[in-house]
Amino acid sequence: MKRYVLIMVASLMFLQLAPTVHAESLFQIKRKDQVTQDWEIHVDYPLFDQLQNKELQDKVNNSITSKLDHQFDMVKQGADETNGAPILYYEESDVYAEEEFYSVVMTSHLTTGNEHTSSVTSVNFENGKKSDLLPLKEMVHMDVLNKEVRRIIAQDPETYLTKQFKEVREDTAYYIEEEHLVLVFNKFEIAAGVHGTPQIQIPLDRIEKEREDPYKAPIPSTV
Known part of the structure; x- marks a missing residue:
């Protein structure tokens, strides 16, 4: 599995030292700073510019920029309600590749005064002929997934908020790594804030739905 890390930090010096472009990759790294x-x-x-399917490419890029636009609007609206305390918003993005399956995992960090929150979303897709994004519910049986997550959480009550967890949200961020589904939860969602944005791994073969192979040629019809 390849992992491309795009880490945005609040320091301009770090921003200047960050990698700018992975020439061999399918995307370019863009930046936005406003103070x-x-x-x-x-x-x-990331914005993708080398995907095989251009309709899919547009969907992926629109999903990424729409999420950012929504966050920008929230920050600007929230600034009117903070009684003078400035809001710091920074975004870090990881791009995971498991063969032709890609996940853009985007983590939004918001700081207002002494309050710190982090929320995670993902854009998931296969770089092939199909133009569909792949939300979590399209990949796995949600009822089976919930049972697996409850089992894992119950085994470690010192880390996880066992009573607080109800079920996995259908829009929970995820990526694929070495035949495992990796769920990425929001800060405070299933564990105390000290654990940041917790991740839970589950073997794919326990939970995944059967899906058509996008690279398999269709069987020709007989006359």
Whole structure:
């Protein structure tokens, strides 16, 4: 599995030292920085330009930029309600590749005064002929997934908030790594804040749905 890390930090010096472009990859790294007296926005994010299917490419890029636009709007609206405390928003993105399966995992960090929150989303797809994004519910049986997650959480009550967890959200961020589904939860969602954005791994063969192989040639019809 390949992992491309795009880490945005609030320091301009670190931003200048960050890698700019993976020439061999399918995407370019873009940056957005905006500083006012009410907020700071610092974001690095990927935009794909070498996917096989251009319709899929547009969907992926639109999903990424729409998420960022939504966060920008929240920051600017929230600045009116903070009584002078500036809002710091920064975004870090990881791009995971498991053969032709790609996941863009985007983590939004918001700081207002002494409050710190982190939320995670993902854009998942296969780089092939099909133009569909692959949300979690399209990949796995959600009922089986919930049983597996409950089992894992119950085994470690010192780490996880066993009573707080109800079920896995259908829009929970995820990626694939070495035949495992890796769920990435929001901060405070299943564990105390000290654990950041917790990850839970589950073998794919326990939970995955049967899916058509996008690279398999169709069987010709007989006359």
